[in-house]
Amino acid sequence: MKKNTDLTKILNKIHQDKWVALTPNREKVVGYSDSLVDLKEKIGDKEVTYVKTRPSGVKFAF
Amino acid sequence: MNWKEFPYSRSLDFKNGGYVYTPSLEIEIINGSRKFSTDAIIDSGSDCTMMSGEVAQVLGIDFSKCEKDPDIKGILGASSEGFIANIKIKVEKFEDEPLDVKVTFIPGLNTPVLLGQNDFFQHFQVLFNKKKNIFKLSSD
Numbered sequence: 376m377k378k379n380t381d382l383t384k385i386l387n388k389i390h391q392d393k394w395v396a397l398t399p400n401r402e403k404v405v406g407y408s409d410s411l412v413d414l415k416e417k418i419g420d421k422e423v424t425y426v427k428t429r430p431s432g433v434k435f436a437f
Numbered sequence: 438m439n440w441k442e443f444p445y446s447r448s449l450d451f452k453n454g455g456y457v458y459t460p461s462l463e464i465e466i467i468n469g470s471r472k473f474s475t476d477a478i479i480d481s482g483s484d485c486t487m488m489s490g491e492v493a494q495v496l497g498i499d500f501s502k503c504e505k506d507p508d509i510k511g512i513l514g515a516s517s518e519g520f521i522a523n524i525k526i527k528v529e530k531f532e533d534e535p536l537d538v539k540v541t542f543i544p545g546l547n548t549p550v551l552l553g554q555n556d557f558f559q560h561f562q563v564l565f566n567k568k569k570n571i572f573k574l575s576s577d
Contacts, residue, residue: 378463380444388451411491424463424474427549432452435548
């Protein structure tokens with residue numbers, strides 16, 4: 376399956392610093408939440424990929 | 438050597454404008470019958486593989502049954518407590534090579550997964566090419 380590798384096409388300001396559930400091909404947002412547990416409960420067993428979006432203007436050093 | 442290529446993932450910086458590029462890829466995390474797919478950052482500076490406490494919750498990992506790692510430090514010196522568990526991961530494009538990983542789960546970690554020296558870099562050779570915003574992995 377070909378996956379969308381550029382999430383800037385589908386994510387916008389409302390998704391920043393949130394957990395976002397994407398379709399397996401990463402072309403569409405299925406849902407989003409501040410809490411992964413809440414989002415997982417909402418999505419159930421649907422096949423999705425969960426990503427955590429970055430907050431804006433923050434530099435990370437791990 | 439058989440290299441597989443990945444683009445850096447691109448996100449928008451709404452505050453400052455422009456893009457932020459991160460060397461990350463998709464992994465499937467497996468704990469018994471529970472599975473969870475998410476993006477993981479390849480972090481050569483991490484001693485071990487780390488995951489957020491929220492990921493542990495959805496995987497059904499009970500911290501009271503985990504070995505504790507009492508002193509996880511970030512670059513600014515702040516110390517956190519971690520909880521160690523053994524799980525399996527499948528890395529995108531290497532799905533036929535599931536990897537047993539000793540993970541330190543850290544409550545409050547603000548990114549889902551950091552793939553560190555143990556056990557990710559022990560299994561994969563990694564080539565970063567920031568100029569082209571790509572990286573390559575090989576398990577040869």
